[in-house]
Amino acid sequence: MPDRSDTPLAPVLLGNEPGSFPHSVLAERHPAIIRQVRESFPYAPQQHRALDALLASCTKGVIEPLPADAYDGEHWASWGADACTGRTWFDVPWLWSESYFYRQLLEAVGYFTPGPWQGIDPFRPSKLAELDSPETDEELAALDALADRPADEQDRALLHGSLWGNRADLGFRMSAAQGEAATSKTPPLVADDSETLWSLLPHSGSATLCLIADNAGRELVPDLLLIARLLTQGRVGRALLHVKPYPYYVSDATHADVLDALRRLTKAPGAAATYGRVLWSAMTDGRLTVRAHPFAAAPLSYADMPGDLREELAAATLTLVKGDLNYRRLVGDRLWPPTTPFTAVTAHFPGPVAALRTLKSDVITGLDARTEAALVAAEGQKWRTGGTHALIQVRT
Ligand SMILES: O=P(O)(O)OC[C@@]1(O)O[C@H](CO)[C@@H](O)[C@@H]1O
Numbered sequence: 001m002p003d004r005s006d007t008p009l010a011p012v013l014l015g016n017e018p019g020s021f022p023h024s025v026l027a028e029r030h031p032a033i034i035r036q037v038r039e040s041f042p043y044a045p046q047q048h049r050a051l052d053a054l055l056a057s058c059t060k061g062v063i064e065p066l067p068a069d070a071y072d073g074e075h076w077a078s079w080g081a082d083a084c085t086g087r088t089w090f091d092v093p094w095l096w097s098e099s100y101f102y103r104q105l106l107e108a109v110g111y112f113t114p115g116p117w118q119g120i121d122p123f124r125p126s127k128l129a130e131l132d133s134p135e136t137d138e139e140l141a142a143l144d145a146l147a148d149r150p151a152d153e154q155d156r157a158l159l160h161g162s163l164w165g166n167r168a169d170l171g172f173r174m175s176a177a178q179g180e181a182a183t184s185k186t187p188p189l190v191a192d193d194s195e196t197l198w199s200l201l202p203h204s205g206s207a208t209l210c211l212i213a214d215n216a217g218r219e220l221v222p223d224l225l226l227i228a229r230l231l232t233q234g235r236v237g238r239a240l241l242h243v244k245p246y247p248y249y250v251s252d253a254t255h256a257d258v259l260d261a262l263r264r265l266t267k268a269p270g271a272a273a274t275y276g277r278v279l280w281s282a283m284t285d286g287r288l289t290v291r292a293h294p295f296a297a298a299p300l301s302y303a304d305m306p307g308d309l310r311e312e313l314a315a316a317t318l319t320l321v322k323g324d325l326n327y328r329r330l331v332g333d334r335l336w337p338p339t340t341p342f343t344a345v346t347a348h349f350p351g352p353v354a355a356l357r358t359l360k361s362d363v364i365t366g367l368d369a370r371t372e373a374a375l376v377a378a379e380g381q382k383w384r385t386g387g388t389h390a391l392i393q394v395r396t
Contacts, residue, residue: 007344010334013362015097016090021362021385026089030058030101033250037122043109047117050108058089058101066103071112072294076103079298095333099299102248111246121247127257130217131264139221140265140272147271151233158229159194159356159392161222166214166323166358167387185378186389190359191342191366193394197354200318200396201235207317209236212296213243214323216257223322224261228278231287238287240312245292249325255290301332303348314350321353324360331355331365342366346395358390359383366393 015022034055038048057064065085066073084092084100110117121127130136139161146154201207209230213223223241230236243253253261262283265276282288293309302321305313313319321330330353331345342365346353362384367375375383383389 007340010332010336010340013094013328013333013335014091015094016088022094023090025094026097026101027059030098031055034105036126036250037105037109040122040125041109041120043117047109051105054101054104054108057104062086062088063092063097063100064104066107070107072103075294075298076100079300093299093333095301095328096299098249099297103297106246121254121256123247123250124256127216127251128260130251131221131260133218136218136221136264137268139218140268141270143225143271143275155198155229155233155235156194158222158226159197162219162226162320162322163356163390163392164358165219165222166356166390186375186383187371188389189391190364190371190375190383190389191368191391191393193354194392196394196396197318197392198235200352200354200394201230203234205234205237207236207238208315209239210313210316210319211239211241212319212321212326213241213253214326215249215251216253216261217251219251219322220253220257220261221264224258224265224279225275227288228275228282231282232278236317238289239282240289240291240316242291242293242296244296245294246297248297252325255292258290300329302329303332310350316351319349319351319353321355322357324357327355327357328361328363331363333363335362336365338364338367338372339369340365342393343395349395352394352396354392354394356390356392358387360385360387366391 013022015026017023018027034051038051043051063084063086065081066076070076080096081100084096089097089101105122106112109120109122111119111122146157149157201209209227211223211227213220227236227239227241231239241258243255243258245254247254262276262279265272266280267273268276279288283290291312295305295309298304321327330349331342336345342355345365362381364384375389379386
């Protein structure tokens with residue numbers, strides 16, 4: 001396995017280059033998210049004023065500190081707040097800027113302030129709409145036909161459901177054209193280590209799986225279906241589902257979203273309800289546990305994870321890391337040459353790890369030179385951010 005120390009560090013992504021994808025997220029997507037949040041609930045004048053102030057700060061101003069009594073002030077101090085405060089949002093690491101934006105957005109709507117708005121998720125209306133959509137009905141109905149297929153086909157379908165479910169993230173839809181297909185000249189999967197993934201989960205009933213979730217709604221539903229399948233097939237004996245401690249990156253899953261998705265499954269007709277019951281009983285007997293570690297919303301790479309989380313992930317047979325943002329945190333939010341070995345940039349991870357991700361940002365590693373050349377020849381650099389390609393990468 002290539003060692004991390006053999007791999008020169010690539011530049012950290014910043015948002016200060018006009019025309020770049022990170023710049024467009026800070027300059028266009030964040031103001032659009034503030035607009036969306038204003039419309040999500042009848043917020044009071046002081047909340048609108050706080051949103052005005054955040055809009056001014058994040059587009060034309062500098063990074064402001066959290067309130068002195070913020071419950072997580074110490075976390076943010078240890079995550080680099082002092083070094084970033086007073087600088088523009090465009091000049092600090094992009095990952096830091098984005099993560100802090102969501103923290104300040106929740107501050108503005110009173111999510112952490114004792115009172116009637118405490119704990120009200122500004123993104124819940126859009127998450128619920130997605131869960132209630134006809135597309136979700138169709139996806140769940142497809143489970144009925146799947147039940148008659150051979151076991152390995154069912155495994156594969158549910159793995160791919162979880163993988164491509166990552167395309168359905170609500171923040172991403174604000175800036176990407178929907179429905180674009182990968183060109184016929186380039187494969188939808190740019191890397192596929194799924195055979196290795198399955199070999200790590202034999203039918204022994206003894207494996208522990210950690211799944212680090214990404215989005216709620218149409219991504220979390222197939223993630224839960226995959227967990228149910230792995231539990232019923234004995235490929236996994238115990239599963240830990242890691243979600244965010246508070247609403248984040250528009251549609252990221254929280255514990256409340258897990259419960260909404262689970263209720264959606266148990267109330268559905270046909271096979272979907274059976275999956276729902278499997279998950280319900282696994283939660284009640286302790287085979288499926290939901291975790292919301294503060295580090296899940298940290299603006300840092302997983303290389304910097306704290307000891308308690310490291311210990312938990314070290315004990316897992318496999319950790320499945322879902323989505324684009326988690327991929328950025330797994331390999332480091334850097335402009336790596338695409339052929340940089342995935343095994344080298346994930347050498348820090350405490351145990352076997354698999355990334356399931358659709359490509360929605362510039363960060364990419366682990367491609368072979370031929371695949372990269374074919375992608376560039378067909379699409380320029382659009383394949384990196386368009387969400388039309390995906391990968392399954394494993395480090396054992
Ligand atoms: O993690 P996810 O939901 O797959 O994607 C998150 C995302 O939409 O947000 C970031 C930009 O804000 C990008 O990394 C990525 O495109």
